[in-house]
Amino acid sequence: MRDLPVDQVLTLLAVVDEGTFDAAAAALHLTPSAVSQRIKALEQRTGRVLVTRTKPVRPTDSGRIVVRFARRLAALQRDTQRELGIADEAAPAHLSIAVNADSLATWFLPALTRLPQDPPIFVDLHRQDEDHTATLLREGRVMAAVTSSSEPVAGCTVRPLGAARYLPCATPDFIARHLTGAPLPDRLPDAPVIVFDRTDDLQDTFVRSLCSRAACRDRHHIPTSEGYRDAVAAGLGWGLLPEPHATPLLAAGVVANLTPGRWVDVPLYWQQWKLDVPALALVADRIADAAAAALHH
Missing domain, CATH: 1.10.10.10 (Winged helix-like DNA-binding domain superfamily/Winged helix DNA-binding domain)
Structure with missing residues (x-):
């Protein structure tokens, strides 16, 4: 060889x-x-x-x-x-990490602010859907990832972080136009929907849990977490909002919950290489602490 x-x-x-x-x-x-x-x-x-x-x-x-x-x-x-x-003990550490957009927009970044800065730790974040972040680990493009897969990638360890909760929301005007006059399972599959991108099947899965159909093919693709929230709040369609984004909009009456008491939980896991890298271990602990405070268990 x-x-x-x-x-x-x-x-x-x-x-x-x-x-x-x-x-x-x-x-x-x-x-x-x-x-x-x-x-x-x-x-x-x-x-x-x-x-x-x-x-x-x-x-x-x-x-x-x-x-x-x-x-x-x-x-x-x-x-x-x-x-x-x-x-060189003063040399900064550089870590490549894959994380999904909703985690990045809600609970992930505050964890990074708690990292020590002497010596500094720099991160190269790769934004990817949680169903696909493990692929970046498998390809060697990142050292760690927030992923929806509980099956460890070869050469990696895995630990549960908790579940990200999503609430189905739409504006009152949208509900009046598209979701009245018949039970929700009958109307929702024909209502314009907002998805993150073409790999996002969360809305389709939710609609199938109510009936035998997928979400409407008339859909907006909004590939940023904040843009997605704003699109739902603007009444472009209905969508599943991360709970931290939905809560203030619900409190202000900007949107309504389509199924009170019913939500979608997406389990998240932290996977990282089986290497004794002190900076990576430190980041993992901070991420786990932030997830414990922000996610459902």
Whole structure:
């Protein structure tokens, strides 16, 4: 079996993270030509194309395997230096984390404000639907993720965070126009609906729990958590709002709960690599504390 040279592997990681060969060269204090030569040498050694030469550069399926290895290698390298006492103790830690938009817009960021700043910890957040954040872990693009999957990704640990609660809401005017004159299960499937993006099936699942149909195909796609809230509050359609977003709107009478006493709970989990990375362990504890206070258990 051919060894994978450390300098070439870490250069591939820099290219993928920075997005271009030129940016990776600047980050590594190399020339773009040297970066290109290292990537070509690694591809020759593995016998596989590892990246697509696009902007930004993207790893191929084979490249993702090497990137996953490279990210773990970089973390182990930093940890070994720390244990040997040869690490720069003032050097900041950089952690890549995947998180879903609703968590990011409600309870996740306050946890990061409680992190110590000496030395600082910097995070590179990847916003992704909670059903798909585990994929980023599997591909090695992140070190940890808030995910809806309780099944640990290979090489990762998992711990439950709690459940994010969603309430079906619409404005009184919208309800009067679209949801009166018949039982809700009869009217809701034909009412305009707001979804986050084309992978969001939460509204469809909720409607199927009331009847045998999915949500209306007439739908708005609003791919930000705050924009989604504002679209429901503006009466563009009905939608499932995170409880922290729904509560003030309900109290002000801007929206009404379509099914009082009935909601959708989405279990969330924290998955991270099985590596002794002190900064990652510290972030995990802060995230767990914030989730304990904000989510349902």
